[in-house]
Amino acid sequence: MGLPLLSLIVFTPAVGAALLLLLRGDGAVRWTALGVTILDLALCIAMLAGFDTTTHAMQFVERHRWVPALGITFSLGVDGISALFVFLTALLGTVCVLASWAAIDRRVKAFMVSLLVMQALMLGVFCALDLFLFYVCWEAMLIPMYLIIGVWGGEGRVYAAFKFFLYTLAGSLVFLVGVIALYFQGGETFDIIALTAHNLPFAVQSWLFFAFLIAFAVKVPMVPVHTWLPDAHVQAPTAGSIILAGVLLKMGAYGFLRFSLPMLPEASLYYSTLMLALSALAIVYGGLLALAQDDLKKLVAYSSISHMGFVTLGIFALNLRGLQGGILQMFNHGVTTGALFLLVGLIYERTHTRSIADYGGLMKLAPVYTSFLALFTLSSMALPGTNSFVGELLVLSGGFAANLALGAVAVLGALLSAAYLLGMYGRVSLGPVSAAGLSKIRDVNAREMAAIVPLAIFVLWVGLYPKPFLSIIDASVRHLLVQVHGAGSGP
Amino acid sequence: MDPAISIRPLLAIAVPGLAALAILFLNRRERLRDLVSPLAAVILFAIVASMAPTVLAGGSVELRLFEILPGIALAFRADALGMVFATVSSLLWILAAIYSIGYMRHLNEHAQTRFFACFAASIAAAVGGAFSANLFTLVIFYEALSLVTYPLVYHHEDDEAWRGARRYLVYLMGASKSALLAAIALTYQLAGSLDFVAGGLLAKAEAAPMLLTVVYFCYLFGFAKAAVMPMHAWLPAAMVAPTPVSALLHAVAVVKMGVFCVLRVVFDVFGVGLVAKLGLGIATAYLVSFTILMASVYALTRDDLKARLAYSTVSQLSYIVLGAVLLSPVAMVGGIVHIAAHAFSKITLFFCAGSIFCASGKRNISDMAGIGRRLPWTMGAFFVASLSMIGIPPTAGFVSKWYLVQGSADAGQMAFLLVLLVSSVLNAAYFLPVSYTAFFEAGTQESLSKVREIPLVAAPLVATAILSVLMGIFPGYFLTLADGVVR
Numbered sequence: 001m002g003l004p005l006l007s008l009i010v011f012t013p014a015v016g017a018a019l020l021l022l023l024r025g026d027g028a029v030r031w032t033a034l035g036v037t038i039l040d041l042a043l044c045i046a047m048l049a050g051f052d053t054t055t056h057a058m059q060f061v062e063r064h065r066w067v068p069a070l071g072i073t074f075s076l077g078v079d080g081i082s083a084l085f086v087f088l089t090a091l092l093g094t095v096c097v098l099a100s101w102a103a104i105d106r107r108v109k110a111f112m113v114s115l116l117v118m119q120a121l122m123l124g125v126f127c128a129l130d131l132f133l134f135y136v137c138w139e140a141m142l143i144p145m146y147l148i149i150g151v152w153g154g155e156g157r158v159y160a161a162f163k164f165f166l167y168t169l170a171g172s173l174v175f176l177v178g179v180i181a182l183y184f185q186g187g188e189t190f191d192i193i194a195l196t197a198h199n200l201p202f203a204v205q206s207w208l209f210f211a212f213l214i215a216f217a218v219k220v221p222m223v224p225v226h227t228w229l230p231d232a233h234v235q236a237p238t239a240g241s242i243i244l245a246g247v248l249l250k251m252g253a254y255g256f257l258r259f260s261l262p263m264l265p266e267a268s269l270y271y272s273t274l275m276l277a278l279s280a281l282a283i284v285y286g287g288l289l290a291l292a293q294d295d296l297k298k299l300v301a302y303s304s305i306s307h308m309g310f311v312t313l314g315i316f317a318l319n320l321r322g323l324q325g326g327i328l329q330m331f332n333h334g335v336t337t338g339a340l341f342l343l344v345g346l347i348y349e350r351t352h353t354r355s356i357a358d359y360g361g362l363m364k365l366a367p368v369y370t371s372f373l374a375l376f377t378l379s380s381m382a383l384p385g386t387n388s389f390v391g392e393l394l395v396l397s398g399g400f401a402a403n404l405a406l407g408a409v410a411v412l413g414a415l416l417s418a419a420y421l422l423g424m425y426g427r428v429s430l431g432p433v434s435a436a437g438l439s440k441i442r443d444v445n446a447r448e449m450a451a452i453v454p455l456a457i458f459v460l461w462v463g464l465y466p467k468p469f470l471s472i473i474d475a476s477v478r479h480l481l482v483q484v485h486g487a488g489s490g491p
Numbered sequence: 492m493d494p495a496i497s498i499r500p501l502l503a504i505a506v507p508g509l510a511a512l513a514i515l516f517l518n519r520r521e522r523l524r525d526l527v528s529p530l531a532a533v534i535l536f537a538i539v540a541s542m543a544p545t546v547l548a549g550g551s552v553e554l555r556l557f558e559i560l561p562g563i564a565l566a567f568r569a570d571a572l573g574m575v576f577a578t579v580s581s582l583l584w585i586l587a588a589i590y591s592i593g594y595m596r597h598l599n600e601h602a603q604t605r606f607f608a609c610f611a612a613s614i615a616a617a618v619g620g621a622f623s624a625n626l627f628t629l630v631i632f633y634e635a636l637s638l639v640t641y642p643l644v645y646h647h648e649d650d651e652a653w654r655g656a657r658r659y660l661v662y663l664m665g666a667s668k669s670a671l672l673a674a675i676a677l678t679y680q681l682a683g684s685l686d687f688v689a690g691g692l693l694a695k696a697e698a699a700p701m702l703l704t705v706v707y708f709c710y711l712f713g714f715a716k717a718a719v720m721p722m723h724a725w726l727p728a729a730m731v732a733p734t735p736v737s738a739l740l741h742a743v744a745v746v747k748m749g750v751f752c753v754l755r756v757v758f759d760v761f762g763v764g765l766v767a768k769l770g771l772g773i774a775t776a777y778l779v780s781f782t783i784l785m786a787s788v789y790a791l792t793r794d795d796l797k798a799r800l801a802y803s804t805v806s807q808l809s810y811i812v813l814g815a816v817l818l819s820p821v822a823m824v825g826g827i828v829h830i831a832a833h834a835f836s837k838i839t840l841f842f843c844a845g846s847i848f849c850a851s852g853k854r855n856i857s858d859m860a861g862i863g864r865r866l867p868w869t870m871g872a873f874f875v876a877s878l879s880m881i882g883i884p885p886t887a888g889f890v891s892k893w894y895l896v897q898g899s900a901d902a903g904q905m906a907f908l909l910v911l912l913v914s915s916v917l918n919a920a921y922f923l924p925v926s927y928t929a930f931f932e933a934g935t936q937e938s939l940s941k942v943r944e945i946p947l948v949a950a951p952l953v954a955t956a957i958l959s960v961l962m963g964i965f966p967g968y969f970l971t972l973a974d975g976v977v978r
Contacts, residue, residue, distance in 0.1 A: 396676035
């Protein structure tokens with residue numbers, strides 16, 4: 001295939017951002033941004049259509065010289081795991097533009113530029129085959145995200161943006177040390193594939209494992225380095241929350257999958273019980289915190305901590321079902337929590353309150369809205385038939401195989417999720433109509449539907465027919481297992 | 492016998508499902524809307540009945556849609572156990588649909604479109620559960636049933652309704668998101684599949700007996716719809732729903748879904764052999780015996796007729812489970828047949844309670860003195876159904892109790908024979924006084940002078956009472972199916 005598809009995917013939003021700078025008028029900016037994200041999404045679909053699910057090898061690989069003196073190249077490529085998240089990023093990118101259509105009414109151009117630059121960098125992270133390129137994109141993401149929260153956020157935006165920046169930067173610096181150490185220990189190369197093939201002594205693996213853990217745990221986020229998340233989410237505009245929950249949190253888990261597991265297999269195995277315990281802690285602690293929230297956004301934010309706990313639980317179960325489930329849950333969480341933040345944003349635009357106590361009886365006033373809220377609430381609590389149930393079943397099945405007791409703790413988290421999600425839905429949608437201000441509320445319009453419906457389709461598609469999604473990641477997951485457990489020893 | 496491949500199991504789910512959509516669509520055209528339910532019910536029953544000959548002959552009707560995960564497919568199968576449940580649900584839906592129209596119109600209830608739509612959707616979920624070929628498909632419909640019945644429980648939208656509905660959802664969802672989820676994940680882990688296998692999916696699994704025991708009890712309590720104590724408290728709370736809901740859903744479809752799931756677990760997930768080997772049969776039998784007796788005692792103390800019926804249901808559901816876990820073939824037949832026997836009789840009793848409420852506005856038994864003379868059809872049917880609940884020939888309840896008693900003797904478990912006898916006495920003690928009050932106690936005549944039968948309400952309950960007797964005289968259909976399950 002002659003076409004550099006991944007470069008096109010990564011650079012389309014970047015070029016689009018440059019194009020936006022030339023435009024005048026908010027309308028033109030919005031439509032162009034939408035066009036760019038849709039084009040990017042179309043490219044991603046083309047990529048998936050040409051994706052070979054039978055191999056774990058990197059596909060659509062491109063290599064260009066960059067800094068030969070240091071062995072740095074501009075290399076892109078995707079395996080099954082990254083392909084899924086490239087698609088998710090492009091999907092949520094389109095949703096973000098639609099979600100910001102009316103919500104962002106000042107400095108529209110600057111906002112859309114930030115959004116598109118952000119998308120380009122996120123895609124860069126998932127496509128990078130060069131550790132240096134990965135790190136550059138990983139770090140550079142902070143800037144547009146900082147701006148999105150800090151400029152267009154709520155009242156406490158500066159504090160939240162700063163806290164987000166500080167936490168992630170602290171994690172990243174440790175990561176940088178790890179990257180440099182890896183460079184020297186791994187044969188002075190930044191090539192991720194070469195680094196993966198290199199066998200490191202256990203002691204080195206251990207040090208690197210914890211260096212990476214700190215960086216990735218902040219992103220996931222795992223308890224106890226999660227406290228930036230609720231602040232960032234509450235203050236961020238809707239699109240910011242969708243990106244944060246939908247894609248940024250996945251970066252941490254993706255880091256485990258791309259670096260920790262394949263490059264540091266012995267350390268990953270050795271510390272897996274610790275990771276399972278931290279995951280179980282996040283599941284239950286995040287769930288308890290979510291249970292105590294009155295702010296809709298905070299509730300969804302804390303639920304993310306709990307749900308991402310399921311992801312890391314699945315990953316560090318280090319068996320087939322666990323990994324499949326963990327990765328599928330990453331995708332599911334992106335879709336479902338992205339949609340929940342979108343819905344919270346939509347209702348906030350109308351009522352200017354996020355306090356659950358201010359709502360009640362919304363079903364009578366906005367039946368379409370509450371139907372979607374019900375669907376995504378049920379998806380988030382992993383009702384059978386929805387996407388998360390498939391993921392949760394796989395994660396728990398793998399988790400039980402790895403550690404019965406911690407699997408049982410995770411089930412407790414599933415129970416909590418039913419409690420806070422159904423409680424939230426009931427207080428918002430059912431019961432008597434509460435405040436008089438709610439009575440003139442408008443149901444979802446066509447543009448809002450255009451953002452929600454695709455996500456709703458994925459909820460049911462993955463829930464009832466997850467095979468296409470699992471077959472994309474299948475070969476890569478099996479290869480990953482071989483890398484961790486060594487060839488010959490099955491999962 | 493090779494299974495027959497047919498789309499009919501899916502069609503049976505689609506008909507009530509589409510009926511629900513049609514009802515929503517016909518929101519403004521009430522007469523047309525009200526026609527949808529009875530019509531769909533008749534079609535559904537015809538579809539179910541069309542599969543009966545195959546199943547009665549020992550075969551099954553299957554439809555496998557596609558694989559969801561390795562070892563898990565979206566698949567349907569109408570087998571003997573499923574047919575018992577589906578026959579009862581679809582047959583009684585015809586009568587309940589007519590009854591509902593009479594009831595809702597007479598009381599001029601609000602939100603009738605939502606009511607009828609959710610009602611039809613509940614039947615779709617119940618039939619879907621009956622025809623599920625594996626645990627994954629089953630829990631999809633199991634949970635769907637919880638959700639679509641929820642608006643029926645909060646129907647009145649007053650404080651009491653919201654409280655009851657909340658308890659309903661907390662119990663059902665809480666149990667399924669904890670115990671049931673763990674049980675399914677562990678089963679998938681141990682067996683690599685979630686298919687129902689004759690003789691038991693887990694029969695060959697290599698697992699510690701302790702772990703299997705935990706999984707078993709996770710199922711028993713996770714399927715909270717079976718209302719085994721202490722997971723029973725949602726059922727009396729659900730009585731805030733309009734009476735047609737209590738009748739068809741909370742005496743037939745929803746609760747039978749619960750025991751149906753438990754029977755599936757005993758027969759097709761663990762298998763009789765494994766349950767016996769682990770010694771779980773007797774343990775469960777003691778557990779449900781407690782439920783049988785305790786719920787009967789509760790029922791004795793309730794003056795609210797629907798509450799008394801609800802506790803009676805809790806008690807009777809455990810008969811079904813008891814029959815299964817005694818693990819003797821005769822007892823199992825008794826348990827399975829009791830699904831149908833209890834359904835016909837208990838729906839009659841609830842229909843009667845609704846009829847009394849419609850005609851007189853009375854809920855408490857103590858207020859019903861002399862009402863039998865004003866409502867002879869209703870109270871006559873109530874008496875017949877009471878006899879069936881107690882187990883007096885020639886009613887349906889006699890058939891199942893006969894097999895249960897004989898089965899406990901077969902199993903050499905005299906303790907449970909005693910439980911059955913004591914509970915029969917308790918049944919008589921809480922049902923017969925109702926008839927006595929209604930017929931023989933003198934009421935204040937003026938308050939009853941305007942009370943008269945409502946034809947659209949009374950006709951279905953007479954029909955179900957007749958069914959209760961007919962099943963007692965001609966139990967062949969259900970006995971053959973039950974034999975098919977046990978064989």
